[in-house]
Amino acid sequence: MKTAMIGQDIPTLLPGLLTDLLYTGREKNARVAIEESNPAMQDVLRGYGQAFFEAAGLGGEILVSGSRDEVLDGADVVFYAGDCQPASRFFQDRTALESDQEGDPGLTDQARVNGGIEGLLHTLRAGSEVMKLCDSMDSRCPQAIVINLGQPMARMTEIFVRRGYRCFGMGRTPLRGANGLDSYAKRMGLKPDQVDAVIAGLPGFAFLLDMKEGRMDLLDRLKRAAKKGELGSLSKRWLGWWDAVPVGDVTDHAEFLAAQEDYIPDERPEFGESVEKRKERILYMNTIREQGAVSREGAMAMMLLLSKVPPIRPMRLALALVRGENADVPAVTRRNGKELPQLPETAMIESDLTLVRGQEESHGIRLPDALAEIMREIDETNRYAAAAAMGDREALRLCVETDPALGGLDRLYCMDVVEALIELHRDVIGI
Numbered sequence: 001m002k003t004a005m006i007g008q009d010i011p012t013l014l015p016g017l018l019t020d021l022l023y024t025g026r027e028k029n030a031r032v033a034i035e036e037s038n039p040a041m042q043d044v045l046r047g048y049g050q051a052f053f054e055a056a057g058l059g060g061e062i063l064v065s066g067s068r069d070e071v072l073d074g075a076d077v078v079f080y081a082g083d084c085q086p087a088s089r090f091f092q093d094r095t096a097l098e099s100d101q102e103g104d105p106g107l108t109d110q111a112r113v114n115g116g117i118e119g120l121l122h123t124l125r126a127g128s129e130v131m132k133l134c135d136s137m138d139s140r141c142p143q144a145i146v147i148n149l150g151q152p153m154a155r156m157t158e159i160f161v162r163r164g165y166r167c168f169g170m171g172r173t174p175l176r177g178a179n180g181l182d183s184y185a186k187r188m189g190l191k192p193d194q195v196d197a198v199i200a201g202l203p204g205f206a207f208l209l210d211m212k213e214g215r216m217d218l219l220d221r222l223k224r225a226a227k228k229g230e231l232g233s234l235s236k237r238w239l240g241w242w243d244a245v246p247v248g249d250v251t252d253h254a255e256f257l258a259a260q261e262d263y264i265p266d267e268r269p270e271f272g273e274s275v276e277k278r279k280e281r282i283l284y285m286n287t288i289r290e291q292g293a294v295s296r297e298g299a300m301a302m303m304l305l306l307s308k309v310p311p312i313r314p315m316r317l318a319l320a321l322v323r324g325e326n327a328d329v330p331a332v333t334r335r336n337g338k339e340l341p342q343l344p345e346t347a348m349i350e351s352d353l354t355l356v357r358g359q360e361e362s363h364g365i366r367l368p369d370a371l372a373e374i375m376r377e378i379d380e381t382n383r384y385a386a387a388a389a390m391g392d393r394e395a396l397r398l399c400v401e402t403d404p405a406l407g408g409l410d411r412l413y414c415m416d417v418v419e420a421l422i423e424l425h426r427d428v429i430g431i
Helices: 010-024 039-056 068-072 086-097 116-140 153-162 181-187 219-227 233-242 250-254 275-291 296-307 314-323 369-389 393-402 411-424
Strands: 002-006 031-035 061-065 077-080 145-148 167-169 196-202 205-213 327-335 348-356 359-361
Touching: 002 010, 002 068, 010 031, 010 039, 010 077, 010 275, 010 296, 010 314, 031 039, 031 068, 039 061, 039 275, 061 068, 068 116, 077 116, 077 314, 086 116, 086 411, 116 153, 116 369, 116 393, 116 411, 145 153, 145 314, 153 167, 153 327, 153 348, 153 369, 181 205, 181 219, 196 369, 205 219, 205 348, 205 369, 219 233, 233 250, 233 369, 275 296, 314 327, 314 348, 348 369, 369 393, 393 411
Parallel strands: 002 031, 002 077, 031 061, 077 145, 145 167
Antiparallel strands: 167 327, 196 205, 196 348, 327 348, 348 359
16 A cells, blocks of 8 residues: 655654554555655654654555556555644734724634634645645655545635545544543543544534433533533533534634624634654654664664654554454544435535445434524535635625624625735735
8 A cells, every 4th residue: 555645734744654554454564655746854853754654564655756647546545634834824814804894803714714804825735735735646656545635624624625635624623622432421420432422514624423321311410510510611602502522622613603702813822843742753753763763772762752743543544444444443534425314415424434344324313403504504514615616606605694603793894804904925825
């Protein structure tokens, strides 16, 4: 199996990807190709990867190259974890959305990573990178399975699917964090593996629909806590609106909704690694490269690297798909089909993925009716945004007209703002 890895976040994910490929998956004679344009970083990744392959002892090779065509040629799976200068472009837009009048915040509330006006601009910029990648894949690996790790998750996955690729996405997991399943289980005095939970919705907008320990219903207890405000004011409000408890980072959920008085978007969201974390990762990779993965120093560096790996396990998903295996993978983004029957079959959803011999099986999960209604609105907006990133000007207009995140705002004025921001990024947006 040849795996191609594209995007600036791949080095952060690489320790977990290689561990699952060579140790958990035991893939023999695997070929891994990584796109990297910086010569110094090429040496780091190549040396680290070679030490990893030697320690696993299963054969195979790693290629690190600045040539995208070489990396993609003949790939069975493409991992994409890229973006278009996300931090600098985001802050450029945030400044532009501020008002020049004293005491007037302007539209800074719309400076969101995945929703609202800035979420649309993020989609247009990131989508231009995905379109370029698809152009290369069309000639080098047209049958490849795509594992999308890039944001905005629903919208980038949608573009890959529209371009004809079998694509699955994995974003920030709802299983971890302040409102993650692990926190909810801990609240009940349980470990996450002691509960059976049904989590479903849209990427970044997932809800806990059932939660049990054996035959004991835990969801009602959690709803009572939410109703009392013990899970936060947003969870309390949404329980009243939709009779459902959000799971995962609730600030992600709020990005897709109209401004709320107790939600303030993060002024300095994180985009990938900090400089300090990057330096630390390179130090550990160089230690393994120079000392080997099985030396005392190398083993310690490997342990430290793996301790910082994000909780998602995209390589396990890729192996199950390529090998045609049975698997249950949590929080996977893909086309709906019949998974959530109240949403369109073309909706881009997130829920546990069940594979039987590598093919999807639907669970037929029911949503509260009010929750299904708002999800249909958000999904429609996501698909309009993806179509706009692919060059559809009418979809751009419809996205602004339908986006729930723009509720209460003058849509014509918002359209003018979007057009002005597109001009600001004309070097990377071709619509």
